[in-house]
Each structure stands twice: as structure tokens, then as C-alpha cells.
Amino acid sequence: MKSDQALLQVKSLSHKFNNQEVLNIESLNFKSGKVYGIIGPSGAGKSTLLRILNLLTPPTQGKVFFHNHDIYRLQPQQRIEVQRKMAMVFQKPVLFKHTVKENVAYGLKIRGSDSKEIEDKANEALDRVGLRHLAERSAISLSGGESQRVALARAIVLDIEVLLLDEPTANLDPGNITIIEQLIRRLNQEMRTTVIMVTHNIFQAQRIADDVIFINEGELIEKASAEHIFSAPQDKRTWQFINGEMIY
Numbered sequence: 001m002k003s004d005q006a007l008l009q010v011k012s013l014s015h016k017f018n019n020q021e022v023l024n025i026e027s028l029n030f031k032s033g034k035v036y037g038i039i040g041p042s043g044a045g046k047s048t049l050l051r052i053l054n055l056l057t058p059p060t061q062g063k064v065f066f067h068n069h070d071i072y073r074l075q076p077q078q079r080i081e082v083q084r085k086m087a088m089v090f091q092k093p094v095l096f097k098h099t100v101k102e103n104v105a106y107g108l109k110i111r112g113s114d115s116k117e118i119e120d121k122a123n124e125a126l127d128r129v130g131l132r133h134l135a136e137r138s139a140i141s142l143s144g145g146e147s148q149r150v151a152l153a154r155a156i157v158l159d160i161e162v163l164l165l166d167e168p169t170a171n172l173d174p175g176n177i178t179i180i181e182q183l184i185r186r187l188n189q190e191m192r193t194t195v196i197m198v199t200h201n202i203f204q205a206q207r208i209a210d211d212v213i214f215i216n217e218g219e220l221i222e223k224a225s226a227e228h229i230f231s232a233p234q235d236k237r238t239w240q241f242i243n244g245e246m247i248y
């Protein structure tokens with residue numbers, strides 16, 4: 001299923017909250033195996049877009065295709081299958097009051113995996129994020145950086161195709177930011193997971209994204225390779241945002 005074709009496609013999308021349009025995107029494609037950075041001012045619609053891609057918020061109008069399937073028109077069973085191919089990590093990780101390993105294993109349990117597979121995969125995911133030594137600790141006793149790494153382990157244990165990240169490092173110190181960025185890159189390179197990451201930090205987008213999408217007031221202003229968008233932005237608003245001159 002992993003190919004060079006567009007994995008996710010957004011078409012004629014419009015989303016309104018209380019009759020107010022917050023997102024209006026004619027067309028946007030995400031290819032398999034790439035890392036995308038979504039940047040834009042506060043309130044631009046970045047999180048709303050991620051939620052729409054992740055089947056969490058049905059758009060007021062328009063369509064989202066995953067492997068050419070219109071995801072908001074699927075039968076319940078197909079919908080579950082699509083949901084199982086994606087995972088989202090938020091700015092603030094939400095962990096259960098159980099051990100770290102139980103948190104990581106949760107998704108596998110509800111998928112009905114057997115206990116040996118759960119154990120092996122949870123350990124492997126914990127190794128990946130460098131937290132195997134904390135497997136038996138209570139998840140709520142972890143630091144912010146450790147919690148975010150557990151949230152990532154919980155996503156990657158599931159063998160997903162798309163990882164959606166909404167400002168995953170916004171609350172972290174530089175050391176943990178580096179760890180999370182390396183993890184995201186390795187995940188993309190070794191597992192070919194497509195990554196779509198919202199970030200306020202344009203340097204972070206520059207560091208890890210192949211392509212960058214700039215959204216402003218609900219509109220897609222520019223999409224280009226990270227190299228191009230930062231060195232030669234085509235739209236004045238992109239230039240202003242990148243240079244810290246956009247007032248919002």
C-alpha cells in the first residue's frame with residue numbers, strides 16, 4: 001500500500017465553526033513517505049486541518065481521500081481500518097494512570113493482538129524512544145519530555161502509515177526537542193511513515209520537513225520544499241511570516 005502516489009488528498013475543503021469559515025482549501029496532497037511541516041499564525045486553522053485529516057472533525061464541505069477512499073463516506077468497518085492507519089500526537093500528551101508499558105500497549109490490546117505480540121511490540125517501541133528502563137513506571141510520574149516520548153511510542157507501536165503531530169515539542173526543553181526530532185526522522189526513514197507535523201517553530205520545519213505548507217487565515221498560501229520556501233518564498237505573506245514580520 002505504500003507508494004509514491006498521493007496518500008492523502010484534500011479537495012474543495014471548507015470548515016466553519018459557528019457559521020464562521022476557518023478553513024478554505026481548494027486542493028492539497030500529501031505523498032507517501034514524506035515529512036510535511038505545516039506552519040502559520042495562531043488561529044490559521046492548522047489544528048483544524050489535522051483533525052479533519054484524522055477523521056476527528058467532519059468538514060463542513062469538501063472531501064478527504066486516503067488511498068483514494070473518501071474517508072468521511074466510509075462504512076463503519078472501513079472507517080476503523082483507516083483510523084488504524086493513522087495516529088495523532090498532541091502538544092500535551094494524554095497518558096493513562098497505568099504503567100508506561102500499559103500505555104504503549106493499549107492500542108494493540110484494543111486491536112486484539114495476542115499477549116506475546118503485545119509484549120514484543122511494546123518493548124520494541126519503548127526501545128525506539130529510549131524508555132525501556134521506565135516500562136514499569138507509572139506514566140503520570142514522567143517528565144514532559146518523557147511523556148511525549150511515550151505518546152510517540154504509543155503511536156508507532158501500531159504500525160501506522162501516517163503520523164499526525166500537533167506541535168509535539170511546544171512544551172519541551174531543547175534536549176527533548178532534539179530527541180523527538182530525531183525520532184520523527186528515524187521513523188520516517190526506517191519505517192517510511194508519512195509525517196504531517198504542525199509547528200510554530202519555523203526552524204524545526206526547516207530541520208525536519210521535506211515540504212512545508214504555509215496556512216494563513218484558513219487559506220493555503222504556499223506549499224514548497226523546505227529549501228525553497230525558506231530561501232525564496234513566493235508569497236509576500238509567507239515572507240512576512242518567516243521573517244517574523246507578520247502581525248496577528
Ligand SMILES: Nc1ncnc2c1ncn2[C@@H]1O[C@H](COP(=O)(O)OP(=O)(O)OP(=O)(O)O)[C@@H](O)[C@H]1O
Nearest residue numbers: 017018022040041042043044045046047048049200
Ligand atoms: N471547537 C471549536 N469551536 C469554535 N471555534 C473553533 C474551534 N476550534 C477552533 N476554532 C477556531 O477556528 C480557528 C482555527 O483554529 P485552529 O485551532 O485550527 O488554529 P491553529 O492554526 O491550530 O492555531 P494555534 O497555532 O493557536 O494552535 C480559530 O479561530 C479558532 O478559534
Ligand SMILES: [Mg+2]
Nearest residue numbers: 046047048166
Ligand atoms: Mg493549533
